[in-house]
Amino acid sequence: MAPRRKTLRGLVAWPAVFALAALSLLPAHAPSQQDVSEFEKRLARINEEIRVLRTRVEEVSKRESELLSQLEHIVLSKKLVRNEIAALNLQLEKLNGDLAATRETIAGLRDRLRGEQRSIEKTLVTLYKYGRFDFLHFLLQAENMSTVFSESRHLTLLARHQQDVIASYLKTMADLRSAEADQEKKKAEVAGLIAESGRKRQELEAQEVENRALVQQIRKNREKYQQALEEQKERARQLQILMDRLASQEVVLPFRFVPFYEKKGKLPWPISGKVITRFGIEPYLNTRTMNNGIEIAPPKDNTVVSAIHPGKVVYADYFQGYGNLLIIDHGMNYYSLYGHCDEFMVRKGDFVREEQPIAVAGDLGSLKGVSLYLEIRYKARPLDPLQWLKRR
Structure with missing residues (x-):
């Protein structure tokens, strides 16, 4: 009998490796359709920003003879890289979620296998007991022919079901291993792209050092400063054309509000910080500059820009010389x-309320680092913002 018991142990052990899978096919804990849709929307939004930025970088690169364009090219390129890294991080986040779901599925399979192992062993013991592997022995043990036919049919069904379960398990495990290997490959690819973007950003940060040196050169060299002023005057002229066009298309707001002229000296500040450029004529390096607005340098921990009065957003786009305007x-x-502005929080056509966040301050189009450029106009004519904002 000893050899026969040894055979039974072998029979029990072999299916335990494969058939544990039998009933272990748990549904994968995949991200919901809503999660996938939200991811796709976020990625599409970032990719659209990347497309727009690339177009602007190309446009600005065509005007590299202009000092201000050289500065804008660097700042736009840095923002482009930040968006590329954001897109890669978003893809990596999704891949990590997929990998976590795969690991959870595999863990569930293994738990289910351990639970089913005892059941399968019992089945094998039953098969052995009734001689499933020795039909003649089974016939001799059977009490009557009815038992023979009944048990034979049941055991055949068990064996057939066991084979189907094993085949399904092996296929599922192969699919899971393949999917996990594929996701690990994608994760490595994305990590490589992030590393590449990181290196690219380091290069741009080195260019930013050159950028600051160029700014200093412009501000200290009268000839270069005069060139930059002439370039800015042309851009101010283009802005005046835009304002004239907007003034001819007066908007009627669909809600009640306190007229703007009644808020003179009472308007909230769009951002906290120090005024670094004032309205009016500013003498510098024996030149005279006319500023149509003011520039405010915000603290590093608070760069959110708010609307100073209710109204409708009639323009939200890049404007040469002013960055995102x-x-x-x-x-x-x-x-x-x-x-x-570094980025917008509202779009053209939106109605905004007083002190509603509308943008984030940046350094695009600025000679003075991260700041907000603010103008107030009446019929396209610039007014001194400091006369309209609350005293502080």
Whole structure:
């Protein structure tokens, strides 16, 4: 009998490796359709920003003879890299989620296998007991022919079901291993792209050092400063053309509000920080510069820009010389302009309330680092913002 018991142990052990899978096919804990849709929307939004930035970088690179264009090229390129890294991080986040779901599925399979192992062993013991592997022995043990036919049919079904379960398990495990290997490969690819973007950003940070040196050169060299002023004057002229066009398309706001002119000296500040450029004529290096607005340098931990009065966003786009520019129509021919924005939090056509966050301050189009450029206009004519904002 000893050899026979040894055979039984072998029979029990072999299916335990494969058939544990039998009933272990747990559904994968995959991300919900809503999660996937949200990921796709976020990725599409970032990719669209990347597309727009690449177009702008190409446009600016064509004007590299202009000092201000050289500065804008560097700042735009840095923002482009940040968006590329954001897109890669988003893809990596999804891949990590997929990998976690795969690991959870495999863990569930193994738990289910351990639970089914005892059942399978019992089945094998039963098969052995009734001589499934020795039909003649089974016939001799059977009490009557009815038992023979009944048990034979049941055991055949068990064996057939066991084979189907094993085949399904092996296929599922192969699929899971393949999927996990594929995701690990993608994860490695994305990590490589992130590393590449990191190196690219380091290069751009080195260029930013050159950028700051160029800014200093412009501000200290009268000839270069004069060239930059002439370039900025042309851009101010283009902005005036835009404002004239907007003023001819007066917006009627669909809600009640306090008229802008009644808020003179009472308007909230769009951002905290120090005023680094004032309205009006500014003498510098024996030159005279006319500023149509003010520049505010915010603290590093608070760069969110807020609307100074209710109105409608009539412009939200890149504007050469001013970076990303927002223009809000406050009704009755009053406007506020917000330049050097790093990103917008509203879109053209949106209605905004007073002190609603509308943008984040940046350094695009600025000679003075991260700042907000603010203008207030009446019928396209610039007004001194400091006379309209609350005293502080």
